[in-house]
Amino acid sequence: MSSAKKDLPSIPDTRTDILAAALAILDEEGHSSLTVRRVAARAGCSTIGVYTWFGGKDGLVDAILLDGFRRFADALARARPRKSPLGTLLGQAVAYRRWALENRTSYEVMFMGAVPGHVASDEIQVVGLLAYDLLRGEVVGAQSRNLIDERDADAVAMAMWGLVHGLVSLEIASAEPKGLATRKLFHLRSFEVALTALEQGLLAKTAKHR
Amino acid sequence: MSSAKKDLPSIPDTRTDILAAALAILDEEGHSSLTVRRVAARAGCSTIGVYTWFGGKDGLVDAILLDGFRRFADALARARPRKSPLGTLLGQAVAYRRWALENRTSYEVMFMGAVPGHVASDEIQVVGLLAYDLLRGEVVGAQSRNLIDERDADAVAMAMWGLVHGLVSLEIASAEPKGLATRKLFHLRSFEVALTALEQGLLAKTAKHR
DNA sequence: GGTTTGGCCATAACGGCGTTACACCCATAA
DNA sequence: TTATGGGTGTAACGCCGTTATGGCCAAACC
Numbered sequence: 001m002s003s004a005k006k007d008l009p010s011i012p013d014t015r016t017d018i019l020a021a022a023l024a025i026l027d028e029e030g031h032s033s034l035t036v037r038r039v040a041a042r043a044g045c046s047t048i049g050v051y052t053w054f055g056g057k058d059g060l061v062d063a064i065l066l067d068g069f070r071r072f073a074d075a076l077a078r079a080r081p082r083k084s085p086l087g088t089l090l091g092q093a094v095a096y097r098r099w100a101l102e103n104r105t106s107y108e109v110m111f112m113g114a115v116p117g118h119v120a121s122d123e124i125q126v127v128g129l130l131a132y133d134l135l136r137g138e139v140v141g142a143q144s145r146n147l148i149d150e151r152d153a154d155a156v157a158m159a160m161w162g163l164v165h166g167l168v169s170l171e172i173a174s175a176e177p178k179g180l181a182t183r184k185l186f187h188l189r190s191f192e193v194a195l196t197a198l199e200q201g202l203l204a205k206t207a208k209h210r
Numbered sequence: 211m212s213s214a215k216k217d218l219p220s221i222p223d224t225r226t227d228i229l230a231a232a233l234a235i236l237d238e239e240g241h242s243s244l245t246v247r248r249v250a251a252r253a254g255c256s257t258i259g260v261y262t263w264f265g266g267k268d269g270l271v272d273a274i275l276l277d278g279f280r281r282f283a284d285a286l287a288r289a290r291p292r293k294s295p296l297g298t299l300l301g302q303a304v305a306y307r308r309w310a311l312e313n314r315t316s317y318e319v320m321f322m323g324a325v326p327g328h329v330a331s332d333e334i335q336v337v338g339l340l341a342y343d344l345l346r347g348e349v350v351g352a353q354s355r356n357l358i359d360e361r362d363a364d365a366v367a368m369a370m371w372g373l374v375h376g377l378v379s380l381e382i383a384s385a386e387p388k389g390l391a392t393r394k395l396f397h398l399r400s401f402e403v404a405l406t407a408l409e410q411g412l413l414a415k416t417a418k419h420r
Numbered sequence: 421g422g423t424t425t426g427g428c429c430a431t432a433a434c435g436g437c438g439t440t441a442c443a444c445c446c447a448t449a450a
Numbered sequence: 451t452t453a454t455g456g457g458t459g460t461a462a463c464g465c466c467g468t469t470a471t472g473g474c475c476a477a478a479c480c
Contacts, residue, residue: 014428032327036467046430047468057467113383116326117242117467151403154396158377159404166376167368173323186364193361194369198404201411224457246438256459257439263457267438327438 015053017043019063026064026105031114036060061109061118068106069127075099076131085142086199092135093164093195097188100168112169135161149204156202163198167191225263227253229273236274236315241324246270271319271328278316279337285309286341295352296409302345303374303405310378322379345371359414366412373408377401 021042026034036057040047054060079095082088100107108114110128120128136157142148148156171187231252236244246267250257264270289305292298310317318324320338330338346367352358358366381397 035465037465048429048431051468052428112323114323152399155400155403156407158380158397158400159373159407162377162380162400162404163369163373163408164376165380166374167372169379170368170372170375187368189362190365190368190372193365194372194408197366197369197411198373198408199411201407201409245436247436255457258458258460261439 014043014045014049018045018049018053018060019067022060022064023067026109031105031109034061034115058118058121061115062121062124064106065110065120065124066127068103068110069124069131071103071106072099072110073131073134076134084147085138085145086147089135089138089142089160090195090199092138093160093191096164097168097171097191100172104172107168107172111165112172132157132161146204148202151202159198159202163194167194224253224255224259228255228259228263228270229277232270232274233277236319241315241319244271244325268328268331271325272331272334274316275320275330275334276337278313278320279334279341281313281316282309282320283341283344286344294357295348295355296357299345299348299352299370300405300409302348303370303401306374307378307381307401310382314382317378317382321375322382342367342371353414356414358412361412369408369412373404377404 018039022034022039025038025042036047036050039060040049043049050057050060054063076092076095076099079091080088082091100111105114136153139148139153139157139160143150143153143156167187167190175183228249232244232249235248235252246257246260249270250259253259260267260270264273286302286305286309289301290298292301310321315324346363349358349363349367349370353360353363353366377397377400381401385393
C-alpha cells in the first residue's frame with residue numbers, strides 16, 4: 001500500500017498550482033497584476049479553474065491571506081525569545097517591520113487593502129486578529145510584572161500596533177521599488193525613536209505617582 | 211464692465227461640473243464607484259469630457275487630491291491656536307483624526323491608496339508633504355523651547371505622523387459604515403493613550419540626564 | 421456490458437472598466 | 451464664404467471578473 005502512494009506528491013494538483021501561480025505573480029509583478037486570467041494562464045489552466053477551486057477571485061485572495069498570516073505569525077513567533085517582556089515587545093516590533101519590508105506585496109494585501117474590491121471572509125478576519133491577541137497577551141504580561149503602567153491593555157496594544165503599522169505603511173508607500181538605502185536608514189531610525197519613546201511613555205511610574 | 215460679468219458664475223463650466231460630480235460620487239458611493247463613465251454621466255457629459263479637462267482618470271484624481279489636501283490643511287490650521295507647542299501638537303493630532311473620520315473617503319484616497327492604479331503626479335506629492343512640514347516645524351519649535359528632547363526632528367515628526375496615521379487607518383479599516391459608537395469610543399481612548407504616552411516618552415528630561 | 425451520474429474543465433460570451441480613433445458641430449478668424 | 455480649431459458624442463479596443471453552455475471522463479449503478 002505504501003508503494004501505491006509513492007507518486008502521489010507528483011500528481012499535478014490544480015488547486016496548488018493556481019495558488020502558487022498567484023503568489024508568484026504577487027511577488028514578481030505586484031498586486032495590480034493579480035488578475036484571474038493571468039493567474040490561470042500561469043497555472044496552465046483556464047479561468048474556470050479559479051472558480052472551481054476557490055469560488056472566484058475573493059476566495060483566491062482569502063487563500064493568499066491565509067498563507068500570508070501564517071508566514072507572518074511564524075516570523076513574529078521566531079522573534080519571541082527575549083528575557084524581559086519589554087524586550088520581547090521591541091523585538092517583535094522590529095521583526096514586524098522586517099517581515100513587512102521583505103514581504104511588501106503580502107503586507108499590502110493583508111493590511112493595506114491592496115486588492116481593490118476584496119472583502120475578507122469572516123474566517124480570515126479572525127485569523128488576522130490572532131497576531132493582535134498575541135500582542136495583547138504580552139502587554140498584559142508586562143503589566144502584571146509592573147513594567148507597564150495599568151492602563152487599558154487593549155488601548156496599549158492598539159497604540160503599539162497603530163504605531164508600528166503606521167510607520168511601516170508610510171515607509172512602504174513612500175518607497176520606490178528597492179528604495180534608497182539612505183531612506184531606509186532614516187525610516188529605521190524613526191522607527192526606533194518612536195518605539196523607544198512610546199515604551200518610555202508607557203513605563204510604570206513605579207511607586208512614584210499615587 | 212462689471213455688468214458684463216454678473217452672469218459669469220452661472221455659466222455651466224464642464225470642468226467644474228465634472229469635479230463636483232466626482233466629489234459627490236466619492237462622498238456618497240465610495241471610491242469603488244469612482245469610474246470615468248459614472249462621473250461623466252453624473253456631470254451630464256460623455257466620458258470624453260474627463261479626458262478633455264483632466265487628461266484622464268489620473269488627472270481627475272489628482273484634482274480630487276488637491277481639493278482634499280486643501281481642506282485637510284484648513285482643518286489642521288483651524289486647530290492651531292494653543293498656548294504651548296505641546297498642546298498644539300496634541301490638538302492637531304485630534305483634529306487630524308476628526309477630519310479623517312469625517313472625510314473618510316477623502317482620507318482613503320489621499321493616504322491609503324484607495325484608487326487602485328493611481329500614481330500621484332510629482333506636484334501633488336509636494337502638496338501632500340506641506341502638512342508634514344507644518345508638523346516638523348512645530349516639533350522644532352517644541353525642541354527649541356526644551357519641551358521635547360533633542361532627537362532628530364524628522365524622526366520625531368515621523369513618529370507622530372506614523373502613530374496618528376496608523377491608528378486612524380486601522381480605525382477606518384475596521385469600521386463598518388457608520389461604525390458602532392462603542393467601537394468609536396474605544397478607538398478614541400486608544401488614540402489618547404497612545405498620543406500622551408508618546409509625548410511623555412519624548413519629553414525633555416530637563417537637566418536631569420547629562 | 422451499457423448507462424447514468426457528477427466532478428472538472430475549455431470556449432465563448434456578458435457587462436463594466438479606462439482609453440482612444442473618428443467624425444461632427446459651431447463659434448471665431450481670415 | 452471659407453478655414454480653423456476647440457469641445458464633444460459615438461463607437462470601438464483591450465482589459466477585467468464572472469458565468470452559461472456544453473464536452474470530457476472516471477466512478478457507480480442496473
